[in-house]
Amino acid sequence: MQMHSTALRESPSRKTKPRIAVVPDAPVAGLFNLMGAPLAFGRNEEVYGEGEPAEYLYTVVSGCVRTSKILNDGRRQIGAFYMPGDIFGLEAGNEHSFSAEALAPTTVRIIKRAALASRAVCDSATASQLLALTAVELQRTQARVLLLIKSAQERVAGFLMEMASRNAASEIELPMSRQDIADYLGLTIETVSRTLTHFENICAIALPTSRRIVLRNRSALARLNA
Amino acid sequence: MQMHSTALRESPSRKTKPRIAVVPDAPVAGLFNLMGAPLAFGRNEEVYGEGEPAEYLYTVVSGCVRTSKILNDGRRQIGAFYMPGDIFGLEAGNEHSFSAEALAPTTVRIIKRAALASRAVCDSATASQLLALTAVELQRTQARVLLLIKSAQERVAGFLMEMASRNAASEIELPMSRQDIADYLGLTIETVSRTLTHFENICAIALPTSRRIVLRNRSALARLNA
DNA sequence: CGCGACGTTGAGAGGTTTCAACGGATGTGG
DNA sequence: CCACATCCGTTGAAACCTCTCAACGTCGCG
Numbered sequence: 138m139q140m141h142s143t144a145l146r147e148s149p150s151r152k153t154k155p156r157i158a159v160v161p162d163a164p165v166a167g168l169f170n171l172m173g174a175p176l177a178f179g180r181n182e183e184v185y186g187e188g189e190p191a192e193y194l195y196t197v198v199s200g201c202v203r204t205s206k207i208l209n210d211g212r213r214q215i216g217a218f219y220m221p222g223d224i225f226g227l228e229a230g231n232e233h234s235f236s237a238e239a240l241a242p243t244t245v246r247i248i249k250r251a252a253l254a255s256r257a258v259c260d261s262a263t264a265s266q267l268l269a270l271t272a273v274e275l276q277r278t279q280a281r282v283l284l285l286i287k288s289a290q291e292r293v294a295g296f297l298m299e300m301a302s303r304n305a306a307s308e309i310e311l312p313m314s315r316q317d318i319a320d321y322l323g324l325t326i327e328t329v330s331r332t333l334t335h336f337e338n339i340c341a342i343a344l345p346t347s348r349r350i351v352l353r354n355r356s357a358l359a360r361l362n363a
Numbered sequence: 364m365q366m367h368s369t370a371l372r373e374s375p376s377r378k379t380k381p382r383i384a385v386v387p388d389a390p391v392a393g394l395f396n397l398m399g400a401p402l403a404f405g406r407n408e409e410v411y412g413e414g415e416p417a418e419y420l421y422t423v424v425s426g427c428v429r430t431s432k433i434l435n436d437g438r439r440q441i442g443a444f445y446m447p448g449d450i451f452g453l454e455a456g457n458e459h460s461f462s463a464e465a466l467a468p469t470t471v472r473i474i475k476r477a478a479l480a481s482r483a484v485c486d487s488a489t490a491s492q493l494l495a496l497t498a499v500e501l502q503r504t505q506a507r508v509l510l511l512i513k514s515a516q517e518r519v520a521g522f523l524m525e526m527a528s529r530n531a532a533s534e535i536e537l538p539m540s541r542q543d544i545a546d547y548l549g550l551t552i553e554t555v556s557r558t559l560t561h562f563e564n565i566c567a568i569a570l571p572t573s574r575r576i577v578l579r580n581r582s583a584l585a586r587l588n589a
Numbered sequence: 590c591g592c593g594a595c596g597t598t599g600a601g602a603g604g605t606t607t608c609a610a611c612g613g614a615t616g617t618g619g
Numbered sequence: 620c621c622a623c624a625t626c627c628g629t630t631g632a633a634a635c636c637t638c639t640c641a642a643c644g645t646c647g648c649g
Contacts, residue, residue, distance in 0.1 A: 229498035272455035285511035286549030323512030
């Protein structure tokens with residue numbers, strides 16, 4: 138059994154107290170007119186836990202959320218990263234198969250699943266939006282599978298491209314730690330770090346800060362991504 | 364770039380001519396009352412191709428289907444294996460992102476997506492079945508991600524458990540080649556082969572034939588699966 | 590200043606791939 | 620019916636990649 142990852146290095150902190158966020162509406166599906174008031178979470182604060190009943194759907198207003206799961210051997214698997222406008226909390230069953238934590242100070246808005254479900258029964262627009270949401274999630278997960286069968290370089294390059302595609306800009310501010318990236322890509326923190334400095338050495342990227350990445354040569358990255 | 368996989372070793376054959384299958388209804392969602400007459404495909408015959416418009420949904424009546432995709436570097440990625448009762452052809456967009464081929468002589472039944480979509484607008488039962496179908500697909504893909512971050516042994520063990528869970532019996536007849544398994548798990552054919560013989564050596568399985576696998580010690584496999 | 594969380598770098602061990610050869614099963618043609 | 624070609628699966632040895640263990644550097648903060 139190879140492939141080490143974090144075993145709960147994160148200390149769940151509840152330092153940040155909930156506050157009301159003043160942020161323009163993110164580009165979410167129309168059904169989120171039904172959303173309640175914004176909720177705020179501090180860094181590493183848990184939005185919901187694995188195994189809890191999945192009562193709500195969430196949309197990120199500001200900040201960033203990761204979903205994760207601890208395997209029985211202690212390794213951690215990241216489900217996904219959600220940026221402003223993204224919706225998470227969707228589940229096939231009635232309870233969450235991942236837990237969700239805020240990567241940074243984050244505000245989300247919630248909607249009751251039950252309300253959505255009952256609405257979907259008569260309102261086909263709501264139903265099709267739910268379907269579309271699930272389909273998008275499926276597509277992302279399939280893209281992830283495509284990454285995971287590749288080499289470390291390709292995985293990291295693919296990850297950078299994915300992050301860049303959300304920002305449009307060529308400079309990315311990563312909200313997650315190296316450990317998060319490693320657990321997301323099924324690599325170790327050291328391999329991620331080494332790969333990034335390798336990319337810097339071949340001038341594909343620049344690393345002004347460890348959390349800030351400038352894409353110098355996108356086509357080179359795309360080539361590495363194969 | 365590590366990790367070699369097949370580059371189109373299969374020769375698409377159209378030897379088998381379509382015939383009518385006489386098989387009891389598989390345990391599929393109720394909406395498949397709308398299904399057309401059974402269609403038959405021969406070994407390695409293509410059901411649909413990547414990039415083609417996704418006009419139909421399919422359900423496997425007998426046989427087995429794999430979905431696959433050729434990456435631009437020639438490697439092949441298997442999307443999934445579909446057994447009798449399974450439904451495939453679901454797509455987020457309007458065209459297939461994978462191609463589908465019969466692994467063995469196979470019969471499927473089809474339904475027009477457009478018909479389903481228009482029906483879903485007024486019939487919320489149909490809509491929720493579609494949603495459930497997509498959710499199941501999502502869950503399977505997430506399970507796949509969980510496998511892919513693990514070691515070769517764990518992947519193969521997990522694959523065997525997955526196959527066994529569909530058969531209930533402790534003896535599995537694999538419809539797919541070693542290469543298919545390798546491409547599904549992101550490993551090489553040699554690693555898959557070696558891992559299987561290793562499992563045989565530790566008496567976790569028996570291999571009467573290369574395609575036939577007897578599970579001798581499920582808990583040992585589950586442990587390897589971690 | 591010193592501590593702790595985070596990130597980088599190095600060296601060695603281990604796992605998986607690569608390249609190669611072999612054996613068995615299947616199907617075809619003589 | 621047998622010889623042969625082909626496909627599929629297995630096995631071996633060496634190269635390569637990633638992990639593991641360890642040390643060091645940086646940053647923010649009490």
